[in-house]
Amino acid sequence: MHFKKNTYKLLLALFLVASQFCFGFQSQSFGEKTKTDSVSYYIEKNNLIKALDYARKKSDYYLETKNYAAYCDMMIQKSEVYRSFNDMVNTIKTLYEARNIAETNHLLEKQALVYRGIGNINGIIFEYTKGKKYLHKANKIALQLKNNDLLIKTNQGLTKIFFETQSDSTLYYLNKVDFYTKKSKNLRDIALNQNNFYNYYTSKNNNIKAKKHLDSSYTIALKIGDKALIASGKNNLGVYYMTVEKDYEKSKQEYLDIIKMFPNGENSMDLSQAYLNISYAYEKLGDYKNAYSYNNKYLDLLDEKNANLYKSNQEIEIKYAINKVENEFKEKEKAILEKQEKNQKLLLLFASLFILAGFIFYFYYQNLLLKQKGKLKDIDTKLQYKIISATLDGQDEERNKISAVLHDHVSAVLSSVGLHLSAFESSLTKEQVTDLKKTRALLKDAHDKVRDLSHELVPPLLVKFGLQFALKDLCENNTNSLVQFNFHSTLANDRRFNGEFETKMFFIVSELLNNVMKHSKASKSKLLLEEIDGKLVITIEDNGIGFDSKNISMSDGFGITQIRARIKNMQGDMKIKSKIGQGTTIIIKTLLHKAS
Template structure:
């Protein structure tokens, strides 16, 4: 089948503007931290996991500004993974937090990012709406300046909608670039002029500004700017000058400059233009190859149901906001009515107050005494459990030592004596001797395995982190996969008893996952925070109702809680039916 280009709308304007915008929006106003590192290295899965943990941490500690900052980066990751729905959900949730706590700068940044997301799916009316909201907040609170990137984004949406305002923002951006005298900014601005004049079919002026854009792009040594200029030059050769070979040459240079980029919208559009160029020179094989590459890149980027899903999210956000406002008004009205009722009741209560005062005082005294007895009883039980646990761990260590150093050595010695006897008497009772040797070897192996089960050798020799990684690998199979992550410096060691106790706590939790969760994946993450060790264990299993299960813990979970409390730590269990289980553990570190 021969592809006919008359069946396609050639996407040159997409190339001109998307090459200009990609990348800048992601890094704007983002400080360098661990999450930025994951984004920069395109390790998006770790980035999402890290951002989820940090978001929960900041919400728990009521650090709403940092929560909003993490949400912006989290939305960036979803956007780069082409999950626009989750990107929007993250931004609208952060916007709600920023509005509730009056975080002005975060509101401005989030509104601008929402506008950028709408622009990316070509919903330019909504993009303008959110851009202008962000611009209004920024100007009112003096949070933006002449070279703020929002002006470039406004230029984009206006030129894409053939609005006369595009010229205004184009001039504004150029004025700022000339004041800064930065080659990168100048290349950026001249590219805007090229986009504007080529859109209005003023080809002579467009080529003039294209040459300027190419000059400053090379001077800035910015790979993205050079790719933009080369792509625009390739377009000019293909469409305006009909010089298809030179057009192909420019697009191939653009791909060669940034070979790591293989799945972005810009690369997809470049493939489409190369396919067109090769068809025009009669090279149909390359034309079809690049068309197939274009389809491969584009097939996951835009889907028909994205706009509908995003519209549902926005509607839900607006409804929730209105409902919350109505609830607040209703709450204030009810509170006022209750206050009036309280005044009347106070006068009535004064007559009976003197009589019941002594009664309440007496009941309160009895309750305090009862609570003291309950607390004293609880402390005794806790001490018994802790003593039992300590005894179990000491006994476990002693048994492992005896098995390894004494019984195992005796079995080895018996085997050596038997070998020596067999060597001196080769024909005497050879069959019985071989059976005896086999029995000794089996006993030696069983003793060794039991010793290792009691105290893993990796734990004693190399520490808890190597032991836990080995535990994940040993327990992983085709049904259940354990994934291990550690942000603690490699080679770090703690107190031997501390490592042993933490190891058996985690091993018991792993055992619960394998027995009860019916999960296919489980994750463990370790991180140091000052003098605390933070442990996160998560699975995608069947979960459980924590309100029912945790009120009647089994002995295993009770022991785990007691062990953690004995280590001056805490445990939090979050789970829902059919939604997996998430466990957070904080333990005071006992260093070597």
């Protein structure tokens, strides 16, 4: 029980820091009123994919029509959608694109908004020096423009960074935000900053001042009827009653109020915090049944949130990769069509001036059309290869992420649950101990299955020892009474390549060996790894029934086209030698991808 008590205290502290501080982030707006086709509308509907798609289309339109101010606003909104996915790379990239337009066109207010966004993101990724630099630049422009709302936001960002770095300047910037919020008379901004004062004085163990500011923030939240602020205030009140007054009954009631506020599960952040903290309150009150029930609700909500975010992120990444390939094709097609139109005009001009040479130009024109059709066909083929490769790369990345989630999160949660069960054991009766042992056995079985699934998705031997050892192990595992796989390699035992390259090659070879087992009816197969002229050469031979390699098409059932597309995208080549009744030989050559 002592271990469990300390664990809950740690979780409470983490929630206090992670979800209650609102130095400039809770008050961020997407800059437009909610309508049926807008970023804000899709975000309220929890459809981040459509929000991002809408932001992309609108920003492209504004850039094309040279409406640079609207373009900057939309790019800031797009960066916020990326930040919702925790995709900091695209968040920063989008803000830098907006910064270039704002600076080139001398849009001071937009520059300040972009600088503020860049500063806040740098604060999130712990680049505090760079974060302060951009926030100070934004603050300077806000002072120049006398923009009170922007001054509030820039100083909120600075307050957050100084708070996280435990700087003595935190209180200075808190007071600055207080000055500008009172000047604007925006009750929501005032309530947020009073909440920030509460968090600051809580961190200084000054409970009297902390409670004063908490009451002020909560009173304003009730006045304006902001559910999110009310929920935040009740969560803080619950923590205060538990940690300061030790009144667990009052604390419990605050969290019950929050749960009633969101009957449909909206506002998952405050709701999940309420579930976790009320579980602790029930435990302190001796009601272990409800404590266990609400702790499970917290874990269910947390898992559901992570799963939805992961799924949405994967859909966007795959959609973005395919969209990128399609856009490249459209650009090339447009260039060819423009060239074709230009050639047509030239031909018509010469035909009118030189009638006698009309037949010559006619044949030239027909020949040119045939070449251009050939180019379009070639581009279409390359497009299909790229789409196949982009889809397979997305599947590989999804496999790696699922494996990481199973190993790093689900497995860790199951281990944590096991520790919690161990903490209960000393206080249980013999009958309860027996039930507990059964529960722990089931838990261990689930843990083993999660571990095995993680290893199936990404073999640990591949990650730890590299491609050679993983392929050798694959041959040994697939050898049976029907077919024997022999592995040979001329590479050094410690030869390693780039991790992503090794993963792709492993699953390519795995698929080819699977084809040998399914279709070749071979009794022997040989896998050979060599390094020749700076290239990795992989040869797969079998003594099976073979097939007519000349009849392989885009619709073949062996997955050869998909494999060839992937190898081609890796700057490699694959040759197949096979005749009916004479077995099959597949040779893959790719450029070496050295380990980083």
